[in-house]
Amino acid sequence: MALPSFRRIDRAAVLACVALALVGWSSLLVPSLIRSIEPAFNQTDAGIGVFFFVNAIAYVSGSMLGGVLTERIGRRVILPMALVLITAGLAGMAGAPSWSLFLVAAVPLGLGAGAVDGGTNGLILDLYPSSRGRSLNLLHLCFSIGSLGSPLVVGRLVEIGVGWQSIVFGTALVAIPLALLLGLADQPSGRHVHAGPAGSVRIGLALPLVALAIAIACYVGSEVGVSHWLVRYLDSASVGLATSALALFWGGLTIGRLMSAKIGDRFDHARFAATAALVAGVTLAGAVAAPSLEVSILLFALAGVAYGPIYPLIMAVAGDRYPGRSAAVSGFLAGTAVIGAILYPPVMGLMSVSVGLGAAMAGAAALAGACALVLALIARGTFNGPRATAS
Template sequence: MTGVAVPPVAPPRLRPLAVVGAVAAFALIGVQQALYGPAIPALREVHQISAATAGAALSVHFAGAIAGVLALPLARRLGVPDGLFLAGSLALIAAGCVAFVFAPAWPAALVAVFVAGVGFGGVDGGVNQVFTEVYADGGHGMLNLLHGCFGVGAIAGPVAVGVLAGRAPAGYAAAFAGCALIALVALPMLRGVAGTGRSARAERPEPAERARGSSWRRAGLVGATGYAFIAFFVLNVGLETGAGGWETTHLIAIGLTAPAAASATSGFWLAFTAVRFAVVPLCRRYQARTIVIASTVLTVVAGVATLLDPLAPLAYGLLGVAVGPLYPTGLAWLAQVRPQLTSTVVAVSMVGGIWGPSAIGLAVEAYGAGAVAWAMVTLAVAGLATVVAIDRARR
């Protein structure tokens, strides 16, 4: 019986200008996500709303982002080119940011936030998907570089709001308008992404004799691996956002002044961002799996050190070093094992940014600020357990 020929499907390609556009887009979404928190005081004054109401903007942003990430697989099934999808996502960011600035009332502003959030998710999921496919074999250095640029944007965003809002109550508007402008500049660059992401290698049918002997193993083993990866990313994002959100509270409780605690928190994010650039040369020598395992072990060491009051400020910096490479390098490892799960993982991982800080907040209310350190230990150990499970399943 002759086999049916399967026409090769071109893998995604990145022209040099498209790579520049992708890096600019990732720095942009870093700025975008970081703007809402610092803008809350001005938003309350402009729209005459409470702090809790203003804080809803970030939740709406993440709701839109999840929708944007999940739109990528649908767009690919419909045959939408990746470049067109990414350009459309940037257009949504630009439209949402401009509409947010000129929204006449708070409900309209939230609609604009949702629209910009959908664009955010499209860029986040789309660029991650394309990069994991283009650089799947030994390309985790590029993913770390990409996510390092996201961190640079996340640091720059609050600075921009602080400078601009200090001049006028609605100064945050200029920061959002700047996001729209950057999105429009990067838009034509990302149109240069060609292909729909389905590589010929992924489409190649498996030999019948191999399929017969391994189908039952794929059904259970690979499925378990996928769930373990999802758990790993949710825990990783929960650890990242939990540390960044509650470190200041913990350090003030153990005796640091508010400015010193805030500076230490900035140190966490700086270490988190800098290590993503620093790890790029290491990616040429070490596999993604090796870097993920080493970094996850280091999160446990750093988490335990946060329990010791004299070491806590430095321990959080070390935690930033440990957590920084996990997300991008974990995506590279995932691309080698279950590439079709990338969009799902990026979307579901955002849940960690919602429940992580909230769960820690409940623990602080019940047991005091010392619960923050124990939360770091718990999340780090749980993350290490998922990595061990992934590695054993793959073996």
């Protein structure tokens, strides 16, 4: 199958990819800089867990609110506004004189990142309805590239003495021109004319969509948990090696999404995602039990390959079932996905100071297994219900 054509709305599709890459980069800033941020504010892993919790709550709100507002006023307004919020949040973090203000700055960052996540997924669903699995994998490949580059570049910058505040503020500046370009780009508006309140209720309470929400929340809780805490988990390694291991994990995600973009639409999206989630859980469990640091890092990278296709394929399943409501459905799933990030990565911080991060990583493997189970049930048609249509 040929690559999805960007000829119709070339600028909007490319800018969506760049915006999600920025979200991916930003999402790994604090995990990559954890060894610099904790002493700067005299915080422990539990304190960083609070930051992840606050940011995740804001991310959920931004995803869901962004989808609702897009259906009313359009993406051309919402996506640039979301990027402005990212700029404000990152700049606030870079200049925060206290831990309390650092936490406050996590709110606009999360709101903006969530709205960009849901908004770009909806945009690609509208642009490429006949190749959703492939197109969404390519979109999330860009997220993975941003996440892959963040620990690699940040780790090297820290090692040569660049302050963490400069790194965060430099990222904030990138979002400004991107917001301007997205505001000028032609793109599907994403607006939806509601026939009545009942239509909205059917989508929100549809059993297949609820099942997809559970699956994507389990996936995100597992993947984000590994991503946020891998550098700390590898505390015995140098900063350079630990951040390189995180980069390898995201490199695996990148490879997984690139491979899935090639073959994803040849298979049932739900079955493919269920298989990937099962492999991710087993491989992650192996990484925790590995007898050596080198083997553990290798297995974390392989787990990343398996994680790669899961999120975009879940979005593709939703797009197949609710083709007329891409903005609302993608925003809803992007928001519920982060419930996993709200609940589990902060718990991992608490577990770190009680039972240890090894047990917390094993829990992440269990979440991947739960995701696989729900997706397998979806693939079997256990949660079949009426499909929503545009009204």
